[in-house]
Amino acid sequence: xxxxxxxxxxxxxxxxxxxxxxxxxxxxxxxxxxxxxxxxxxxxxxxxxxxxxxxxxxxxxxxxxxxxxxxxxxxxxxxxxxxxxxxxxxxxxxxxxxxxxxxxxxxxxxxxxxxxxxxxxxxxxxxxxxxxxxxxxxxxxxxxxxxxxxxxxxxxxxxxxxxxxxxxxxxxxxxxxxxxxxxxxxxxxxxxxxxxxxxxxxxxxxxxxxxxxxxxxxxxxxxxxxxxxxxxxxxxxxxxxxxxxxxxxxxxxxxxxxxxxxxxxxxxxxxxxxxxxxxxxxxxxxxxxxxxxxxxxxxxxxxxxxxxxxxxxxxxxxxxxxxxxxxxxxxxxxxxxxxxxxxxxxxxxxxxxxxxxxxxxxxxxxxxxxxxxxxxxxxxxxxxxxxxxxxxxxxxxxxxxxxxxxxxxxxxxxxxxxxxxxxxxxxxxxxxxxxxxxxxxxxxxxxxxxxxxxxxxxxxxxxxxxxxxxxxxxxxxxxxxxxxxxxxxxxxxxxxxxxxxxxxxxxxxxxxxxxxxxxxxxxxxxxxxxxxxxxxxxxxxxxxxxxxxxxxxxxxxxxxxxxxxxxxxxxxxxxxxxxxxxxxxxxxxxxxxxxxxxxxxxxxxxxxxxxxxxxxxxxxxxxxxxxxxxxxxxxxxxxxxxxxxxxxxxxxxxxxxxxxxxxxxxxxxxxxxxxxxxxxxxxxxxxxxxxxxxxxxxxxxxxxxxxxxxxxxxxxxxxxxxxxxxxxxxxxxxxxxxxxxxxxxxxxxxxxxxxxxxxxxxxxxxxxxxxxxxxxxxxxxxxxxxxxxxxxxxxxxx
Ligand SMILES: Cc1cc2nc3c(=O)[nH]c(=O)nc-3n(C[C@H](O)[C@H](O)[C@H](O)COP(=O)(O)OP(=O)(O)OC[C@H]3O[C@@H](n4cnc5c(N)ncnc54)[C@H](O)[C@@H]3O)c2cc1C
Numbered sequence: 156x157x158x159x160x161x162x163x164x165x166x167x168x169x170x171x172x173x174x175x176x177x178x179x180x181x182x183x184x185x186x187x188x189x190x191x192x193x194x195x196x197x198x199x200x201x202x203x204x205x206x207x208x209x210x211x212x213x214x215x216x217x218x219x220x221x222x223x224x225x226x227x228x229x230x231x232x233x234x235x236x237x238x239x240x241x242x243x244x245x246x247x248x249x250x251x252x253x254x255x256x257x258x259x260x261x262x263x264x265x266x267x268x269x270x271x272x273x274x275x276x277x278x279x280x281x282x283x284x285x286x287x288x289x290x291x292x293x294x295x296x297x298x299x300x301x302x303x304x305x306x307x308x309x310x311x312x313x314x315x316x317x318x319x320x321x322x323x324x325x326x327x328x329x330x331x332x333x334x335x336x337x338x339x340x341x342x343x344x345x346x347x348x349x350x351x352x353x354x355x356x357x358x359x360x361x362x363x364x365x366x367x368x369x370x371x372x373x374x375x376x377x378x379x380x381x382x383x384x385x386x387x388x389x390x391x392x393x394x395x396x397x398x399x400x401x402x403x404x405x406x407x408x409x410x411x412x413x414x415x416x417x418x419x420x421x422x423x424x425x426x427x428x429x430x431x432x433x434x435x436x437x438x439x440x441x442x443x444x445x446x447x448x449x450x451x452x453x454x455x456x457x458x459x460x461x462x463x464x465x466x467x468x469x470x471x472x473x474x475x476x477x478x479x480x481x482x483x484x485x486x487x488x489x490x491x492x493x494x495x496x497x498x499x500x501x502x503x504x505x506x507x508x509x510x511x512x513x514x515x516x517x518x519x520x521x522x523x524x525x526x527x528x529x530x531x532x533x534x535x536x537x538x539x540x541x542x543x544x545x546x547x548x549x550x551x552x553x554x555x556x557x558x559x560x561x562x563x564x565x566x567x568x569x570x571x572x573x574x575x576x577x578x579x580x581x582x583x584x585x586x587x588x589x590x591x592x593x594x595x596x597x598x599x600x601x602x603x604x605x606x607x608x609x610x611x612x613x614x615x616x617x618x619x620x621x622x623x624x625x626x627x628x629x630x631x632x633x634x635x636x637x638x639x640x641x642x643x644x645x646x647x648x649x650x651x652x653x654x655x656x657x658x659x660x661x662x663x664x665x666x667x668x669x670x671x672x673x674x675x676x677x678x679x680x681x682x683x684x685x686x687x688x689x690x691x692x693x694x695x696x697x698x699x700x701x702x703x704x705x706x707x708x709x710x711x712x713x714x715x716x717x718x719x720x721x722x723x724x725x726x727x728x729x730x731x732x733x734x735x736x737x738x739x740x741x742x743x744x745x746x747x748x749x750x751x752x753x754x755x756x757x758x759x760x761x762x763x764x765x766x767x768x769x770x771x772x773x774x775x776x777x778x779x780x781x782x783x784x785x786x787x788x789x790x791x792x793x794x795x796x797x798x799x800x801x802x803x804x805x806x807x808x809x810x811x812x813x814x815x816x817x818x819x820x821x822x823x824x825x826x827x828x829x830x831x832x833x834x835x836x837x838x839x840x841x842x843x844x845x846x847x848x849x850x851x852x853x854x855x856x857x858x859x860x861x862x863x864x865x866x867x868x869x870x871x872x873x874x875x876x877x878x879x880x881x882x883x884x885x886x887x888x889x890x891x892x893x894x895x896x897x898x899x900x901x902x903x904x905x906x907x908x909x910x911x912x913x914x915x916x917x918x919x920x921x922x923x924x925x926x927x928x929x930x931x932x933x934x935x936x937x938x939x940x941x942x943x944x945x946x947x948x949x950x951x952x953x
Pocket of ligand 1: 167170173191192193195196200201202205206208329330360361362363367382479480508509510511513
């Protein structure tokens, strides 16, 4: 076979991910696909994976992708003649402390929302299921019978066989050395002097992906860590199980371990708390079917944990301590999608040690995305557009990624924050917030103040009543009856200018954009399916000038969508995020405080209007709207004057509030948030925002929304029991059946109980007819709590 000089799609990388994308592209009918692998298929990370496949995942999307993988891996042998080794062994997850038990019970409840059954069992039953374990410290466990394992290389080979049978050309020993672009779009790949022109290029190069993406100027923030497991020689206790019998996969997260039987011996792996990052610079250029050096000093604490849990290991002879590299991402979620910077370049990687389990489903999702030009299912949490170029800074990755591996088995408590790579993006008033005792979380690289009680009001973390409840109550009170500064400077700001600015924005955004100067519109950007791609406010500053204020995590996706939608419209757009601070000033005294900062009168603004304002020595503009639903303003101030404005507000009597306070108020007010109530798979009508769609203006997605009757709706929920502490995603029941899931939850200081927003599919008629419907239940860590629901915001309905 000779390398072609052109192909429709070139997939770079012959690991399980590249093979799956090529297989699914071909299965979807795409012709003229070439896979280029610099060494041999599976020679990167795939060949040495442990092959564990776990269905119970923290989200509907991940569970759906893995369920598809399992169905596919079971069927591939019939299709290709190549077995994948899929064996349903089940898995057993131990808890040795109450918080772990709560967490694994939360997962069981979550699984029920996706139709997955798992059982909470006691230590005696756990011992029956895994006879080799010591259970003296086990206080409970979860048995998930549907989990299993595969042979990773065989999965990749079966996929490649299936791909070849459908005409995919696979070239081994063919390293891509460069990427070519024409007019900013990807146009081909270089293999030394040879060029293959291509319409689309897919990077699936595992831990090398970041460097390969950089060949085209694209960002792919991932980084590798050393990843360890031991393999033992045959062990009598395992042999005693009998031929063909298997142990379930064992997860002992409190001891950072997982284990399974392996060729009559054991495989014991770990996600150790202090992981070791490894740069591709330190790997030989010809790294292929290679491993990293054994490091017994590093593994020894894990070995000691393993010996305690599985005493039979004492008698086992360790065959090898396998150390292989695997790549991880900043938020421990894999990434896929079209590069926001380079059209036609698709990226998938950073599999966070779940690449084998995810390959089938995620490869299919990627293939469908390439063909359709848009995701065909809900993939928001994995969408590469959540990462900004700033998040690809090497030092940040080198600092953060080992911590990501090290926290893989952490309990996901609310308020848990990463400790490394902090302070990358700071608000212009950051120093003031520090001085005021802010507790920060790092979100998208930004330091965001969550409350002002400092560490003393933050720890210990808990799934129950959080340490900050009283502190946040003070801040909520200030947002209602005082004047509290909420730092919103991390919000994205995009300037759109040009003769066609108005008509362009009417095409881009669902609401009417032909608003008078000085007005603000609340709107969504939709995709062709009518799903919400972004939730934003738009200010009209001139006949040809608008400013878009978007969520901190939506800037990259909005810029990409603007670029793609612009067509022949005569508009220019600029990301001016770093140019302005945004200070929310919330509460009944907001106006008085603002007035006290300056002798220049505060403009008398109607809701959703803005006008210039002077704040002490600073000049900016004030909008009459709020992120909390309480009375107040948003103040937009050039970055260099933000600190002086902030000081003037403090001098005039303003206090502080953080994101936890604004979150509680937002949920009470029924305000929808992107990534929670609003996702690319949710229509504005489902979210109760249909009234904000200006039908007839020709916006993207309008056709789909014509005559659209939503089959599910966002509702407000108020719990009856003050002990109910929902966090996110919990299943909602009505009449004994699962009808949906929670999308946001918080403690309500107004009601003295938890409030939530949830997406549910029943009983919609009753909800439409009644102000409040009782009889709902929400399952939190296997306990059901009753709640009432309403379509209206909680603070109006209950
Ligand atoms: C110790 C260990 C245990 C694991 N256990 C599990 C598990 O139990 N379950 C699970 O789901 N996952 C597990 N994983 C993770 C899983 O192995 C990976 O997520 C998965 O193999 C990643 O596949 P990939 O195709 O992205 O990467 P790779 O398999 O590394 O494939 C990338 C390919 O790209 C090629 N390439 C790179 N640069 C170029 C170039 N310039 N030109 C052409 N080709 C190029 C490489 O040669 C390589 O073959 C484990 C990983 C490790 C290290």
